[in-house]
Amino acid sequence: MLTFPKPSTQQFLQFIRMEDFTVSPDETQVIISTNLNGKFNLWSLNLPNHFPSLLTFFNQPIDSLHFVESGDFILVGFDQDGDENVQLYALSPNGGEVLPLRKEEGERHFFGHLSNDGKHLYYTSTKGNPMFLNSFKYDVLAGKEVCLIEGKDAPTFIHAVCPHEQSFVSIKDFVNTHSLAFVHTNDDELLLTPQTNEQHTVSNPIYISDNEIYFLTNYDSDFSYLAKFNIPSKKFYKVFSxxxxxxxxxxxxxxxxxxxxxxxxxxxxxxxxxxxxxxxxxxxxxxxxxxxxxxxxxxxxxxxxxxxxxxxxxxxxxxxxxxxxxxxxxxxIPGISEKQLVEPEIITYPSDDGLVIEALWFQANNDIKNDHVVFYPHGGPQASERMIFNPIFQLLLANGYSIFAPNFRGSSNYGLSFMKMVEGNWGDGPRFDNLAGINWLINNGYVDKDKLLLLGGSYGGYMALLLHGRHHEYFKAVVDIFGVSNLLTFLDSIPEYWKSYATQWVGDPIKDRKKLIAHSPITYIDQMVKPMLVIQGANDPRVVKEESDQIVTKLKEKGRHIEYIVLDDEGHGFQKKENEIFVFSKVVEFLNQMIKQEKVC
Structure with missing residues (x-):
């Protein structure tokens, strides 16, 4: 009987993934965005056949993908190498070159709605109003547009249009935990939720007729429920929760x-x-x-x-x-069955103030485990670690590392009040929750204190840096992937349409300067004494390259063990397969070296 070698790092990373899809009105064609050729393009499944055919060759991940109801064309939006300046194009169902619909260098366009006949495109853009945005109705055939909304007070997006295009819904995003929706008619602008001083969110408006809109909201609630608004009566109804x-x-x-x-x-x-x-x-x-x-x-x-x-x-x-x-x-994953991969255990633990934190625990298989645990704070911060396939997790598990991923305060999917706990409190509350999780692991025998490693990206990278600077004694080595190092420079460099809500989200750079300095990892540079690997996309518009540059420069000046990788054709993530393989392989190589150094010592 033949014995095949164990899966290598390269084998674990040689998988193909999809990121979006749309279906033709007659359901004979499914368009998928996938990296079958190593870079993201659009491919067609011509049902009932499942073998895909290539439609595009722009080699970029997409932001928007919609089949017009007439079936005449597909609307697609994509940026360039992660710069997030999304442009909107039309594509024939047969594929080929894309036709620019709304394209303007240095601007970002957000898809809103496409009329059923494909003649009218409703979209929101940074052009002319980079902080609060403007929304437009574009005549696809005539090539002319009118401005429907000039954003004020907060970034404002067009989200839904009634069947006969007599009214539309816009949403003002004040912050991730506060948004208001308005229906715009010929005569009026009506708020969909009742007037209140309590912050809440509104999302997913859907017209079921010209007069009635269903939507999701957590108005007067900690959790989102189904609601509706009747336009003629101007009445709000809570429908289903x-x-x-x-x-x-x-x-x-x-x-x-x-x-x-x-x-x-x-x-x-x-x-x-x-x-x-x-x-x-x-x-x-x-x-x-x-x-x-x-x-x-x-x-x-x-x-x-x-x-x-x-x-x-x-x-x-x-x-x-x-x-x-x-x-x-x-x-x-080629050559690897689902049985060879690791399912997590859902656990809960109390933070220092008694708040219950939910976490995912991935236990490496006994025959390969190396007794080390990778502590992984997620990005966002108003996001969460969920039951998804995370390639770096399964790769680390296959190399013997167990993983602990907590959903600390501020994480999404645990109610509005829980999500708000991180606002203006980036550096304390979540940090204490993470420390409580680390101590819980140690006290309950999941890991020895000298066998912890730290890995995070985006806000998780920020938290990895902060934990390293303030609690280095817990960790053997640290991996930071495009993490914020200085909250003051971060607030100055974020996209313009983020800046109006940054004060509530992070803090005011003038009024909260002292707190922002205290919450910035770079403040604790002297205590960052453990080996580090830093990874950054050169085109990242969210956490710009300067955030990584400054932490790396200062650590090099102090003679610390620091490795730095910059990817010139990536932004806030790794979309090209060769880059993904390179980065994740380097992470495993770096951590393995740290373990070997310990064994030599």
């Missing part, structure tokens, strides 16, 4: 008069049907743990894109309202 469930996405099936709602409390998702005429609801079985996108076609067929911790993101179709699912794509 589930205890300790947070609705985060919604799609409408007009033929069946069913709303499909995604519930996202905690680390995984659930899907619900809500029948508008009867008010009845039921949970829909899912083949996945986390939903990234859902489409409902006129036939009532469902298309869901999602993943689990041991299965890559895939696309599924249901022709019977979710009772059965067909997997249309089949993304897997």
């Amino acid at each position: 589930i205890e300790k469930e947070d609705f985060t996405a919604m799609k409408y099936s007009p033929e069946e008069e069913i709303l499909y709602l995604v519930g996202s409390y905690g680390v995984d998702d659930r899907l619900y049907q809500y029948h508008i005429p009867s008010g009845m609801s039921e949970q829909v079985p899912l083949p996945i743990k986390v939903i990234h996108k859902i489409e409902v076609k006129k036939s009532g067929n469902l298309y869901v894109m999602g993943e689990t911790t041991t299965r890559l993101c895939n696309l599924y179709q249901s022709t019977n309202q979710g009772q059965d699912w067909t997997e249309l794509t089949h993304y897997r």
